[in-house]
Amino acid sequence: MQDWREDKTFFGAAIALPVIWFMIFFVVPMAIVWAYSVGENVGAVDIAITGTFANYAKAFSPEVLKVMGDSVVLAFITTIICLVVAFPVALAMTFADEKQKMWLLLLVMLPFWTNLLIRTYALIAVMRTSGVINSGLEGVHGLLALTGLPMGTFEPLPLLYNKFAVVVGLVYVHLPFMVLPLYAALDRLDKSLIEASLDLGAGHLETIRRIIVPLAAPGIAAGLVITFIPALGAYLTPDLLGGPDDLMIASLIERQFKRANDWPFGAALSFILMYITLIFFAIRAFMERKGGKVGAH
């Protein structure tokens, strides 16, 4: 086949539309927001681009730093829990036969195709004071009390509107982001390597530790980054499941654009979030280059 990049007219025509689309919907709006981030509020609606860094400086105030710190910690905990939960799931999918594989993949993907808002409210229904979990616990408590055990009165567990609820919600939402790259990495692995390890006397845990994890490292790194980045920028989940003290960075940004009507500060926060994201992308790229050699054989 002729190399279509040789044909300048065709190449230009093929690439023009995506370039225009990318310019209008990504580059230009981002440039405007970036310009706002070095601007100042003038009156109620106008923003003057003054080239000030005051908005960025404001982001280093203790209150904002706390939100950012909380966000990073919550996203980090979420990512680690996702890894711990997703690894066995991905491993099971790898060793399932073709038919089971399809079903497991469907189960992982199903929440993906359901509206986030619906899923979050469903989670609230499960976790609230009179929700499924607490009702169930109350029932068990009642039964135990009937047997004459000194149980006291039932106190519903405070499952909602705290950091616990936020982490549960974030893990729930982001699990597929971890399962899929892990599954892709594990499925590519030559199964005879695992058999060879067993054959040489290693147990299953030793084989996971010494063979599977090192060889799946690029996939694990990809999963960590792909999970961490959207978890860090999550908006709906912490907003609905968290309490007033459990603000994450996206909610803070939303407040600047809406309630506080401080677009320049909101823009600066947005870009700080993006810089953090880019740092993690850079780490991923670095790990991939390092891990690339291991994967190739």
Next chain:
Amino acid sequence: MSDRDTIIRVEEVTKRYGKVTAVDRVTLEIPRGEFFALLGPSGCGKTTLLRMLAGFEMPSEGKIFIDGVDMSTIPPNKRPVNMVFQSYAVFPHMTVFENVAYGLKFDNVAKADQYGRVMAALADVKLDHLAERKPDQMSGGQRQRVALARALVKKPKVLLLDEPLSALDAKLREAMRFELAELQDKIGITFVMVTHDQDEALAMACRCAVMDRGKLMQTATPSNLYEFPANKFVADFIGSVNLFEGTLEVDEPDHAIVQSEELGGRIFFDHGVSGAGGEKMWVGIRPEKIELLKREEGSTPPTPEDAPSGCNVTAGTIRQISYLGSESIYEIDLINGRRMQVSRPNLSRWDQEDFTWDDEVWLRWHGDSPVLLQS
């Protein structure tokens, strides 16, 4: 065979996957120190049997004993066997040394002794100079040596080899055949090799088990498989053979005669076959055991001296010639239309010129050449 000399005993082993029977009531014994080959076409169950020896598959029925111990409940990592995988399965994230040392970690070998044992195993496969290499810097043949050293360093009672030579190029394959056989001879460990390549099995193994569709067809030495096949499948799978259907006409202790419509004549055996007379059976004659003679118009059949007149001779016309250097293979159409294959060594540099296309020939063979096959 007493238990002491038997390292592997497979008793009535069957393996089913759903409705498919991969291995069907196989029973065999492998003596200690033997180079044993499992031979058969792809899908015959030989790899499944090997994987059951390694412990990666469990028999649906029957038992496997290794060195007298029932393996029914023993997982692969606790079995006294090690395997060389078809894809070699060399760990890509470890150096050659680390690959070979891997299995020793689980054997409670003192750190101080590990180095010596790894280097000795690498020396056995002539790789001691590449201990610090990573597998991606090595050729396929070298990776296979790593896999071999990695298995042998564990001093297994049995080494299992899954199609060990199939991924190598032709020249290297031939060299490795001798090397593997020599290595086995030197270290004395029982080798069990799976292969679909009959040349490989015949050249390397002390004994071969031929399998077809899950069933064991025959277990014998290479020469017995070739010269005394137990059935049509073995006769046809090992080497080339001309098979003719026929009925037993004479069955005496010292000779037998089979009448074959397919051949259009009678086949004389200079030995008894002790089969039931009249029953349908097959006669196999190897191409190199048939002699070609020029046939003149109106000449009489030159019956071989050890057969009664009219037996073990037939007439035909040469249709195809494959000149292979050391020998030539002639495809000959018999008068009744059946095709027969005859091979003839080119002993002198001019032998291939003796016969050419469309030559009229006699084909004849001695009374000890054909084999009678009941199934």
